[in-house]
Amino acid sequence: MRATLSYLPLVLLAVAWEAIARLNLVDSSALPPLSKVGLAWVDLIRGGELVNNGAASLYRGSVGLLLAVLGGGGLGLCMARWRLLDVFVNPLVELFYPLPKSALIPVTVLWLGFGDGSKILLIFLGCMIPVTIGAYNGARGSDHALVWSARSMGANRLRMMWDVVVPSALPELLNGIRTALALAFILLVSSELIVSQQGFGYLIGYLGSTGSYEGMYAVVLTVAFLGFAADRIYQLFIQWLLRWRD
Amino acid sequence: MVAAMARLDDTASLAAAEAQISRDAARRLDIAFRGGAGIFSILVLLIAWEIFARSGKVTAFMLPPFSAVAERIYADAIGGELWRNLWVTMFRAITGFAIAAVGGIALGAVMARSRIVRWFFDPIISVGFPMPKIAFLPIIILWLGLYDVSKISIVVFDAIFPVVTATLAGLAGVEKELIWSGRNMGASERELMWQVALPAALPQILTGLQVALPIALIVAIIAEMAMGGYGLGGAMMSASRFADSRGVFAGIVEIAIVGYALIKAMALIRRRLLVWHQETAERH
Amino acid sequence: MRGKIIATGIALLALAVGWSNIGARAEPLKIRGAWVAPLANLSSVWLQKKDLAVHFGQSYVFEPVRYAGTPPMITAIANNELEIGNLAFSTLPIAIENAGMDDIRVISDDFQDGVLGYVSNDFQVLTDGPIKKIEDLKGKVVATNSAGAGVDVAMRAMLRKHGLEANRDYTIIEAPFPGMKSMLMEKKVDLIPAVLPFMLDPELKKNAHSLFDMKAAIGRSQFVMWSARKPFIDAHRAALVDFLEDSLRILHWYLDPKNHEAAAEIASQLTKQPPERFGWIFTKDDYYRDSNLMPDLDALQKNVDMTRDLGFARASFDVKAHSDLSLIQEAAKRLK
Numbered sequence: 001m002r003a004t005l006s007y008l009p010l011v012l013l014a015v016a017w018e019a020i021a022r023l024n025l026v027d028s029s030a031l032p033p034l035s036k037v038g039l040a041w042v043d044l045i046r047g048g049e050l051v052n053n054g055a056a057s058l059y060r061g062s063v064g065l066l067l068a069v070l071g072g073g074g075l076g077l078c079m080a081r082w083r084l085l086d087v088f089v090n091p092l093v094e095l096f097y098p099l100p101k102s103a104l105i106p107v108t109v110l111w112l113g114f115g116d117g118s119k120i121l122l123i124f125l126g127c128m129i130p131v132t133i134g135a136y137n138g139a140r141g142s143d144h145a146l147v148w149s150a151r152s153m154g155a156n157r158l159r160m161m162w163d164v165v166v167p168s169a170l171p172e173l174l175n176g177i178r179t180a181l182a183l184a185f186i187l188l189v190s191s192e193l194i195v196s197q198q199g200f201g202y203l204i205g206y207l208g209s210t211g212s213y214e215g216m217y218a219v220v221l222t223v224a225f226l227g228f229a230a231d232r233i234y235q236l237f238i239q240w241l242l243r244w245r246d
Numbered sequence: 247m248v249a250a251m252a253r254l255d256d257t258a259s260l261a262a263a264e265a266q267i268s269r270d271a272a273r274r275l276d277i278a279f280r281g282g283a284g285i286f287s288i289l290v291l292l293i294a295w296e297i298f299a300r301s302g303k304v305t306a307f308m309l310p311p312f313s314a315v316a317e318r319i320y321a322d323a324i325g326g327e328l329w330r331n332l333w334v335t336m337f338r339a340i341t342g343f344a345i346a347a348v349g350g351i352a353l354g355a356v357m358a359r360s361r362i363v364r365w366f367f368d369p370i371i372s373v374g375f376p377m378p379k380i381a382f383l384p385i386i387i388l389w390l391g392l393y394d395v396s397k398i399s400i401v402v403f404d405a406i407f408p409v410v411t412a413t414l415a416g417l418a419g420v421e422k423e424l425i426w427s428g429r430n431m432g433a434s435e436r437e438l439m440w441q442v443a444l445p446a447a448l449p450q451i452l453t454g455l456q457v458a459l460p461i462a463l464i465v466a467i468i469a470e471m472a473m474g475g476y477g478l479g480g481a482m483m484s485a486s487r488f489a490d491s492r493g494v495f496a497g498i499v500e501i502a503i504v505g506y507a508l509i510k511a512m513a514l515i516r517r518r519l520l521v522w523h524q525e526t527a528e529r530h
Numbered sequence: 531m532r533g534k535i536i537a538t539g540i541a542l543l544a545l546a547v548g549w550s551n552i553g554a555r556a557e558p559l560k561i562r563g564a565w566v567a568p569l570a571n572l573s574s575v576w577l578q579k580k581d582l583a584v585h586f587g588q589s590y591v592f593e594p595v596r597y598a599g600t601p602p603m604i605t606a607i608a609n610n611e612l613e614i615g616n617l618a619f620s621t622l623p624i625a626i627e628n629a630g631m632d633d634i635r636v637i638s639d640d641f642q643d644g645v646l647g648y649v650s651n652d653f654q655v656l657t658d659g660p661i662k663k664i665e666d667l668k669g670k671v672v673a674t675n676s677a678g679a680g681v682d683v684a685m686r687a688m689l690r691k692h693g694l695e696a697n698r699d700y701t702i703i704e705a706p707f708p709g710m711k712s713m714l715m716e717k718k719v720d721l722i723p724a725v726l727p728f729m730l731d732p733e734l735k736k737n738a739h740s741l742f743d744m745k746a747a748i749g750r751s752q753f754v755m756w757s758a759r760k761p762f763i764d765a766h767r768a769a770l771v772d773f774l775e776d777s778l779r780i781l782h783w784y785l786d787p788k789n790h791e792a793a794a795e796i797a798s799q800l801t802k803q804p805p806e807r808f809g810w811i812f813t814k815d816d817y818y819r820d821s822n823l824m825p826d827l828d829a830l831q832k833n834v835d836m837t838r839d840l841g842f843a844r845a846s847f848d849v850k851a852h853s854d855l856s857l858i859q860e861a862a863k864r865l866k
Binding site: 006007008009010013029030085087088089090092093094096097098099100101102103104105106107109110111120122177182185186188193194200201204205213216217219220223224225227228230231232 | 279280283284285286287288291307308309365366367368369370373375376377378379380381383384385387388389390417453460463464466467468471472478479482483485486488491494495496497501502505508510
Binding site: 251483 | 599601602671679697703
């Protein structure tokens with residue numbers, strides 16, 4: 001009951017949308033009624049366009065993000081452990097951290113073309129840095145006493161990394177991954193919007209350019225919902241992963 | 247440093263001051279070492295780029311040498327094109343960011359005070375924050391056309407969420423005693439907000455702004471790439487259409503420098519604004 | 531750091547690509563061909579008549595791919611995502627001179643513009659809009675399908691003749707051809723390129739009219755031609771000749787007046803519009819196509835030189851040296 005009440009404003013917005021469109025307060029092509037958007041969504045699912053393009057997008061997004069988590073997490077942990085690596089790589093991380101990642105879109109296309117490869121590379125490059133920083137800060141903050149005691153107990157480096165450093169770096173690492181998750185959606189959709197022949201972004205642009213605005217709204221709302229859902233699911237995952245902390 | 251100098255009068259703490267100075271010196275040496283290593287790393291990267299590009303393993307279309315890219319940036323700077331594009335992109339990103347900052351703080355403050363406003367916006371913010379709002383770009387184009395208004399609007403739309411959430415969190419974290427004592431001293435609600443609550447929430451608000459700024463830049467460049475016209479993003483796209491790889495890479499370098507400068511400037515502003523705050527004091 | 535990542539990424543991808551290729555060893559050659567506008571580009575209606583293609587599935591398979599314009603094809607060719615690009619007269623020099631792909635060869639005609647008695651691409655404004663002459667475009671937004679494309683370069687050339695420079699005097703934005711009509715009708719832009727089949731849209735015809743056409747802008751042009759890279763041609767010559775032979779068969783079928791109704795029916799299915807609208811296809815109301823798919827290299831040379839003179843390509847080159855018409859000639863010979 002409380003949950004319904006707290007989400008009531010969203011329902012109100014939806015009703016207002018429908019009413020504004022039905023009463024023709026604005027041009028119906030600029031704002032088609034929500035009910036028609038819903039019908040267009042069903043059509044897109046039936047026709048397979050949404051499923052096919054969505055599958056392409058989700059594949060690119062998940063592979064890119066996975067590589068970023070592995071690469072960035074590994075790099076961050078190593079930088080925190082080995083000072084020399086830290087001294088020489090940190091400046092590069094700092095240099096690329098503020099780079100607006102969208103600037104990489106034309107370059108990844110230049111290297112790998114219009115298919116999956118360029119999107120995966122873009123998401124990998126764009127999402128790696130926040131993960132690296134999360135892992136680095138987390139591991140640096142890890143309790144030195146823990147590390148020493150583990151070392152005195154004869155744990156080797158790799159073992160110690162896994163048993164001591166990774167768990168204590170986890171909260172910040174997971175936060176970095178959350179930033180990366182949001183960034184992955186942004187980069188995925190925008191690169192597909194600008195340079196692609198498949199995917200959610202492509203479908204949005206294509207439907208928009210052919211004047212199928214109901215369909216365009218349907219895909220936009222789908223992407224927005226997926227971004228929201230991914231974040232919520234990830235947060236639940238974090239809670240489950242960090243349950244030992246409380 | 248200043249603190250150390252001030253203490254010199256006090257002969258009793260002379261020894262402590264000396265220790266402080268030597269610690270400062272050691273830290274400065276460390277900073278110098280790190281700075282040197284940083285420049286070294288960046289140089290290595292640039293040289294590696296140059297050598298790899300000239301090795302014949304890649305074509306100049308895939309990766310033009312850094313020297314050619316630098317030459318191109320220089321030529322664009324002399325020709326004035328660079329400044330025109332830079333100005334337009336900055337105008338869009340900063341205007342959007344400023345509107346998002348003012349609007350976001352205002353909305354956060356109102357939400358913190360009014361239960362109804364909060365009830366209405368809470369779900370919208372919490373659902374809207376993690377959404378990839380860039381997907382709405384074609385809809386914004388549909389509504390507002392292709393000029394600056396739509397480009398700035400999408401920047402605001404994307405950058406406002408972290409500001410609102412940070413303001414809310416910051417205001418929620420202000421200690422109750424601070425508010426009570428302010429109220430006891432006869433401050434009005436408006437004075438409480440402006441003189442007690444907002445300054446106390448400032449560190450978190452600034453964090454929100456620091457999250458919003460890179461978002462504003464990313465989105466401004468995407469909007470330019472998608473809509474064309476002037477601007478660093480538009481220039482990159484147009485260069486890529488004409489298979490002008492130097493132009494594409496020049497764009498990356500220019501955008502990287504701009505991003506770096508803006509984000510460093512923001513960090514500097516933060517330190518200035520929070521001179522009084524514990525967080526800054528710890529660094530001195 | 532970045533170099534390594536890129537190298538690793540490329541290596542990973544190369545591995546993935548290599549993987550997918552292993553299984554395909556014994557299969558017929560896969561030829562991907564680009565198209566931009568439905569019906570206008572032969573590739574877009576090729577598969578609909580693949581029943582005529584005797585070698586299809588034997589020595590090769592053909593896979594048409596839609597692009598928003600010809601410039602992205604350059605990147606696609608460079609990345610082995612596309613075998614036959616239908617490059618325009620402007621994107622050929624951009625690919626050869628700017629991108630340095632010196633091994634690109636013109637292998638056949640797709641269609642030509644400005645040939646007497648045939649249709650020329652049009653540039654249109656709203657009939658009751660503010661633009662009465664080209665000079666009125668100062669400070670306005672004009673649409674293009676893709677910067678550097680054939681229609682784009684022709685449009686810039688025409689505006690330059692009237693003292694207007696892109697980005698200085700007017701803004702260019704990109705939109706795919708199917709979306710041009712709504713861009714103009716919703717007044718988001720003031721000038722659109724109207725190409726076939728979109729220029730015949732009834733709503734557009736009612737509300738818009740021509741400001742100038744491409745013939746007036748640049749004269750006769752070898753507008754688009756099929757182009758492939760030399761190593762690919764050398765490696766798969768026999769299969770390519772088979773492909774061109776089948777393409778000629780298909781083109782001849784479309785050009786044959788007695789197939790006109792069936793062709794209109796295909797166009798109708800493709801564009802989801804009534805067949806009555808397609809009286810024009812493959813007639814004199816369509817673009818000019820050489821019935822032997824032979825490109826007009828003299829016209830092309832002039833177009834390429836002009837593209838350089840306008841500053842869009844770094845240099846010009848000998849078009850004949852960058853053509854290999856022996857394949858299409860051999861294919862034509864087989865049909866006799």
